[in-house]
Amino acid sequence: MPEPVASRDRRSRLSLRLYVAGEAPNSLAARRRLERVLEDLDLESLELEVVDVMQEPGRVLADGVVVTPTLVRLAPLPERRMVGDLSAEDRLRQLLHLEGPMS
């Protein structure tokens, strides 16, 4: 189920998709962490789709999702993936193409 797209004031365009498995703790944690990191950022445009595979199981095999949670950076290209509860924040920032929080 697509979540409402969050928009932030930012120079570059960022498109993300997060696959979660219902209320699974690591899925909830990943969602919370992603949203917090994104909130801290001053983004010109951001698209975030959150897919709950418990609701849309067909998306799992169709989209090649092996584990949950999985975060996919759709844009900017190339597409990149990250699995896990996003507790490794430095890696998340790497994925988001950010050196660190903008001051």
Add this chain to the structure above:
Amino acid sequence: MSADRAGADDRVIRTGIPGFDPLVGGGLPRRRTTLVVGGPGCGKTTFALQVLIHVARDGAGGIFVAFEEPVDQIRENLAHRGLSPEGEPPDSLSFVDARVPSTVLRGGDFDLAGLLQGLGERADDLGAGTIVFDALDVLLASLEDSAAERRELYRLHEWLQDSGLTGILTAKETEGGPRYEFLEFMADCVVRLDLRTEGKAAVRGVRILKNRSSGHATHESPMIVTDRGLEIVDTASVALEHRVSDDRVSTGIDELDRMLGGGFYRGSSILVSGSSGTAKTTLAAAFADAACRRGEPTLYVSFDESAPQIVRNLGSVSIDLESHLDSGILHMDSARARPGSPEEHIVRIRSLWREHGVRNLVVDPLSALEKPGTHLAEEVGLYLVDLAKQEGITFLSTCLVEGSDIESTPIGISTVADTWIHLSYLAQAGERNRALTVVKSRGMRHSNQVRELVLADDGLSLREVYTAGGEVLMGTLRWEKEEEERAAREEVRRNAEHRQRQAEIRAAEIRSRLETLQGELEVVEETAERARGEARREQRELRDRRRRIQELRTRGEEADTDRTESEGSDEVREASDA
């Protein structure tokens, strides 16, 4: 997902892997989980694919979840193995690429909930009854945390139980590790595939470590990989399926047939061991010759000499294999120069015997496969023994041993062989003679009997041997011993003749004395008879005379005629003479 999609109340699913199902009581436990473990390249993926394809051929759907190999590679594997001759796997099968590529960033804890949710939906769509998780260890390792591994295994276990699917998990894992322990716990059936390297060749085996729902074989069974996939060759399960034949086949040597109580049992395996030049090939050829004479297709695989060489050499002992080759009843295969793994040899030999409908098989010598530090010959021998048994083929193999030491014969093959004949040289008094020992012979009368094997222009024969001071005598020594015995027998005969003659002479003497005595007896009896006759006449005359006297007296008183007087005077004169 409905729990009864697996269909019938059948407890097991057949694997379609030849020889495997008997090891686990008929098949893998249905709607339960089977774990297939083993080292790299031991055939885990092939095992799972074979089962899945077999299930799909029966019309049931299946899912293959690949954690390690790309799906394309797995499809290739299928085609290569001939498991999917159509080129494409059946539509009822679904292949899921579940690799987590190395380009994917690891960012903390994750789980399989989503994947399982997706697979559940796919299973419902397909009506699948079986699911394979191939290389589960690869996924588990990516969790980088043993607690998380355990949690995900529990999740998978529960999901499998709820799904009602028959699960096959494969894992590259050595026995005893912590990951293995839990995998082993969650599986109802654990199959261990083994791949050892002997020299340059691969030797495979399968062992059932656990089977909750039914009994299982506990030994390791030899396994081969053919162009059709895995195949288990196992005597233990074969023994149940094939009744032991009471039918005997000739060894090709009459005396040996008699020693063994009529020959080899049909369908049994025979090992002929011996050092170089002890006539192993000759013995093998005699067996093959006898088989061909019975009109039974026979395959002679030579790892040593070429077929023409063997045929030529055997001509000198009147074994004519050439005519059997010409008639097409005998097939010779020279495998001398052909390198190959045990599997390759086994598969080729078997395809040859199937092609020709062979009833008898000779492999000469099996030991040619032996490389230093390997047990190749033994492995090939064991496989062939099992395979031949399955098809009721009488199988004779020869084995070269160093020296004449019987103990240096490969243990394994001599253990499984039904009959073991050992040939040796005995050097005595400057001669080398061949000794044949029946070391063992299952189900036959035997007693480690030793005979001398004699190769002559007119063929093979066995001779009794003599033992003197615990030593077996052969050749000249045997001849000398035989001469001695012949002399002794002659002496006995002469003695007997002498005694007979003496007795005859004595008997003749007695007979002649008997005749003399008989004559005397007759004379005496005659005399006695005459005497008795005279006595009787005298008595009669005496009686007559007395009567006359009585009459005369009566007549004299009455004064009678002249005639009466004259008669009376005669009688009186006679009486007075007597």
